[in-house]
Amino acid sequence: MSKLNFKGSVMLNPAPVVLVTSKSLSGKINIFTVAWISTVCTKEPIIAMGIRPERLSYKYITESNECVINLPTTSMVKIVDYCGVVSGKKEDKIKHFNLELNKGVKVDTPSLEKSPIALECKVQSITPLGTHDLFLFKVLNVKIDENLLDSKNKICFDKANLICYSHGEYYGLTSKSLGSFGYSIKKKSKRK
Template sequence: MKKSLGAITLAQPTPVWAVGAYDEDGKPNAMIAAWGGIASSDPASMVVSLRPSRHTYAGILKHKAFTISVCPANLAAESDYLGMVSGKNVDKFTEAGLTPVRSNCVDAPYIDECPLVIECELSEIVELGVHNMVIGAIIDVKCDDDKLVNGKHPDITKVAPMIFAPGSRAYHTIGEHVGQAFNIGKKFMK
């Protein structure tokens, strides 16, 4: 029997992404966000929901761009720190020992130590409530060479992205391979 938990944000898992933007003064900044995903495949777009009160949000509005650095498990503490303090008060990159890199595609920084980065131009903001959906057109995806499968796409086991469980507020890693998409379900096709 399933127990009703109410209308709360317990979808699992959610990503652990560092959303990067230059602040209003041009200083590199990044914050952790877990409410996000792919918004569209054509045009290729990402969505991340942010509170308008966040320092990063103001930078995204000013520069019309943001990056998503996919946080790997080996940067768990650094990633967590990015969500605990405001870039208004501290230089998060310096304090966490992370390296900001100026994107060559959009007006936003990304985290060099993160193996997978998605660079986006701001295309739309949808006001929802305490969070606004920030939608960005994907301009480029960058991945460390040694994390690619046949030089074509990121290897999830090598990128080792963290995931977040909203209810327990815990970080986890990706589990074992269970099968190939668009293949293992063929046994039900007639």
């Protein structure tokens, strides 16, 4: 296979895409789209996110020291795109889409009722990097739509119809699994 070389660039694709709600000290709520986000630690649960300092949500998050990460579904793709290109400085995007908010449990910032999964977060640290600052968020609480739980209370993410972002395009995630964690080393049971 022949490969071409490109200058150093951020080409980690596909990426999760999320809608982040934030709240100013004066009580204004904003929502914006983020695709530069990743899990970086499980204990304590920490998520990393890159945010440009000129974004309105940057201001709100640094003021309140919190946010909510809402996982969007395929039916929310227009909202995801719109909230990624329209500034909250110019328009109230929550009002534009008539989005219903859900009161926070561990934070004062609300989540999106329409989102099946919402992670309530507190800022752990902020590191300036260049065009973006790196935020580390500690996840304090996760809200899960009860329709995503099976009879054993296992979360079935495949039922959520979540989306991802890849090089300027949005994609739905298939519900068909390619394998489960550890499947490549599991021993086949001997038949008796």
